[in-house]
Amino acid sequence: MTRLFHVSDLHFGREDREAVDWFADRVHSEKPDAVIVTGDLTMRAKKAEFAAASAYLSALNVPVTVEPGNHDLPLYNPFKRLFRPYKHFRRLEAKIERPLDLASIWLVPLKTTARFQLRNWSKGWVSERGLAKAIACLRRKPAGAVGVVACHHPLVDREDLESQARTRGGSEALDALVEAGAEAVLSGHVHDPFDVEWRATIGSIRMVGAGTLSERVRASPPSFNELCVEDGQLTVRVRAMA
Known part of the structure; x- marks a missing residue:
């Protein structure tokens, strides 16, 4: 069996200290095969916030892959946002958009952040180039492995969630x-966990969202998802902090 912990929206700068310590304790005691972080490591993409996030993830002592979120791009510095948006990610460079081959799971990154768009910059956007890169990686999936894609924004919205990504x-x-x-x-992105089936044109796919470990909770307490794959079957369990 392969087991992953899926966590999101830590928002260092506004992190819930009790929640991030609780998650680290779970990783250290249970030793998952890897940790997947689907974005928003920081609150305002500040150097000190990235330094804290980098130190925290490195101390987990398991393989980690990270997708950038909209909060991880500079908001108040247009030059940096357009030309050097990931400058402070350098400490995490080996973890950013890192595909994972864990025998029974083939994990593929998909970027949904945008440096610039003529609407609210927090919304998601799948570019043709980013999608093509993800598809090319997916097509290299070993036989028998479960193909999983990691991104920050939900690709389609659900009416029962407070926050919407409106991903183009x-x-x-x-x-x-x-x-x-x-x-x-x-x-x-939405700070509440979910696990639903989406009916695509030629089949179906599961959409799995993680909650948050920050102070910015919505309908749910701080939580993460535990993903297990055994005999080709993916199971998901929400682990909420009591």
């Missing part, structure tokens, strides 16, 4: 990902 190109991306062999898409 999201539903079209889901169709393409299903055709390429993906069985699940992991995301964050």
Whole structure:
């Protein structure tokens, strides 16, 4: 069996100290095969926030892969946002958009952040280039492995969630990902966990969202998802802090 911990929206700078310590304790005691972070490591993409996030993730002592979130791009410095948006990610460079091959799971990154768009910059956007890169990686999935895609924004919205991503190109991306062999898409952004089936044009795919470990909770307490794959079957369990 392969076991992963899926966490999102730590928001260092506004992190819930008790929650991030609780998650680290779970990782240290249970030793999952890897940790997947689907974005928003920081609150305002500040150097000190990235330094704290980098130190925290490095101390987990397990393989980690990270997707950037909209909060991880500079908001108040247009030059940095356009030309050096990931400057402070350098300490995490080996973990950023890192595909994972864990025998029974083939994890593929998909970027949904945008440096610039003529609407609220917090919303998601799947570019043609980013989708093509993810599909090419998916097509290299070993036989028998479960194909999982990791991104920050949910690719389509759900009415029962308070926050909406309104991801441009999201539903079209889901169709393409299903055709390429993906069985699940992991995301964050909305700060509430979910696990639903999406009916694509040629099949179905699971959409799995993680909650938050920050002070910015919505309907749910701080939590993370535990993903297990055994005999080709993916199970997901929400682990909430009591």
